[in-house]
Amino acid sequence: MQRDIYDEDHEAFRAVVKEFIRRYVTPEKRKQWDDDGQVDRETMLAAGEHGIIGLSVPEEFGGAGMLMDYRFRSVVNEELVRAGAGSSLAGAVGIQDDLAVPYIAHFGTDAQQQKWLPRMATGEILGALAMTEPGAGSDLRGVATTAKKVDGGYRVNGAKTFISSGRTADIIVTFVKTGEGNRPDAFSLILLEDGMEGFDHSKTLHKMGFQGHDTAELSFADVFVPEENLIGGVEGQGFVQLMKNLPLERLSIGAVAAALSQAALEWTLDYTSTRDAFGRPIGDFQNSRFRLADMATTVDVMWSYVDRAMRLYAQGELSADEAAKVKFWCTEREWEILDMGVQLHGGYGYITEYPIARAFLDARVHRIYGGTNEVMREIVARAVTGRK
Numbered sequence: 001m002q003r004d005i006y007d008e009d010h011e012a013f014r015a016v017v018k019e020f021i022r023r024y025v026t027p028e029k030r031k032q033w034d035d036d037g038q039v040d041r042e043t044m045l046a047a048g049e050h051g052i053i054g055l056s057v058p059e060e061f062g063g064a065g066m067l068m069d070y071r072f073r074s075v076v077n078e079e080l081v082r083a084g085a086g087s088s089l090a091g092a093v094g095i096q097d098d099l100a101v102p103y104i105a106h107f108g109t110d111a112q113q114q115k116w117l118p119r120m121a122t123g124e125i126l127g128a129l130a131m132t133e134p135g136a137g138s139d140l141r142g143v144a145t146t147a148k149k150v151d152g153g154y155r156v157n158g159a160k161t162f163i164s165s166g167r168t169a170d171i172i173v174t175f176v177k178t179g180e181g182n183r184p185d186a187f188s189l190i191l192l193e194d195g196m197e198g199f200d201h202s203k204t205l206h207k208m209g210f211q212g213h214d215t216a217e218l219s220f221a222d223v224f225v226p227e228e229n230l231i232g233g234v235e236g237q238g239f240v241q242l243m244k245n246l247p248l249e250r251l252s253i254g255a256v257a258a259a260l261s262q263a264a265l266e267w268t269l270d271y272t273s274t275r276d277a278f279g280r281p282i283g284d285f286q287n288s289r290f291r292l293a294d295m296a297t298t299v300d301v302m303w304s305y306v307d308r309a310m311r312l313y314a315q316g317e318l319s320a321d322e323a324a325k326v327k328f329w330c331t332e333r334e335w336e337i338l339d340m341g342v343q344l345h346g347g348y349g350y351i352t353e354y355p356i357a358r359a360f361l362d363a364r365v366h367r368i369y370g371g372t373n374e375v376m377r378e379i380v381a382r383a384v385t386g387r388k
């Protein structure tokens with residue numbers, strides 16, 4: 001089904017992304033990212049030069065001003081995923097543009113925006129978002145990392161885990177307790193910077209997928225953070241700030257799920273037309289044809305849904321429950337599509353040299369992070385039943 005969400009500007013930008021991929025996303029680079037468990041800085045800077053990172057940074061700070069328009073970001077996802085960089089560069093760019101920049105662009109003080117956003121637009125400064133802790137993931141009110149007020153700033157103590165880009169990031173938007181109890185106004189977001197005394201973000205976690213993108217544990221041992229690093233400059237706003245940005249994070253996961261499903265369909269169509277069994281291409285068996293028909297139809301429906309959500313987001317009308325629906329529904333369909341793709345590849349579908357195998361491993365986390373799909377269903381159920 002022809003999508004109607006893009007115009008000539010998006011297609012011109014797609015050509016830029018493709019040219020960037022031709023030059024910078026080579027098989028050697030992808031191998032290097034997998035071996036290193038992270039994307040190198042030169043590539044991130046090149047992404048900045050080509051306008052592939054920094055899309056969500058406002059124009060006055062050197063970005064593309066697309067914070068409320070996800071279409072250009074979706075073009076980046078689609079092309080990077082198709083090029084086999086979904087688990088490396090696409091992840092790194094997504095963390096910067098969808099998770100880190102928005103907190104500073106939406107809620108940062110003028111000084112915070114001026115200090116960080118211009119260099120985030122160029123890829124010189126990389127950001128991350130740290131909410132999850134060893135003892136608290138779905139239930140964020142259970143976080144135990146504290147930021148206690150002291151003269152001129154805060155002393156931060158605690159730990160975070162599973163933080164995407166956590167090792168490579170220069171600045172980390174960190175969810176902390178600045179008050180007592182677990183009321184929403186007991187929490188704040190504060191910027192931790194690489195190099196602060198007592199701040200360790202060097203421990204990398206080993207994952208089943210997303211090999212080319214780092215996921216880290218962070219620890220804070222009496223870290224002094226100056227008060228100018230409190231996002232927005234007012235304590236107690238952290239929960240509200242998270243709630244405002246989480247729909248974007250969930251839309252972005254839905255959009256990546258659609259992009260990966262589309263790529264899986266393309267890889268599977270290609271493979272089944274060239275692999276023979278019993279004297280004919282395996283794609284000619286009725287079972288294969290029906291599976292391909294299922295995949296193609298599901299991909300169309302996913303895009304219709306994601307495109308509609310992108311439109312709502314641009315109008316400022318993508319509610320928490322609508323974003324939760326997009327996140328859980330798209331990632332569940334993605335999982336089915338990738339499983340079909342692996343099956344149609346036979347044994348090669350299990351070999352990580354093949355993009356379908358890697359995509360299968362990468363996609364598993366889409367049902368877990370950004371809020372698990374069970375928690376997404378809870379949010380939706382609350383909205384449809386009106387009961388907690």
Ligand SMILES: Cc1cc2nc3c(=O)[nH]c(=O)nc-3n(C[C@H](O)[C@H](O)[C@H](O)COP(=O)(O)OP(=O)(O)OC[C@H]3O[C@@H](n4cnc5c(N)ncnc54)[C@H](O)[C@@H]3O)c2cc1C
Nearest residue numbers: 129130131132136137138162163164368369370371372374
């Ligand atoms: C690769 C990766 C990258 C990540 N990146 C980041 C990041 O950049 N920043 C960040 O802050 N976090 C990140 N996370 C953390 C992720 O968001 C959490 O893992 C997720 O929110 C789940 O939290 P948890 O792991 O503590 O699981 P738990 O909350 O312990 O959940 C365990 C199980 O219980 C279920 N459950 C919990 N509560 C309910 C409920 N109310 N109803 C029904 N079922 C429930 C869950 O659905 C799940 O199945 C990342 C995780 C991974 C694996």
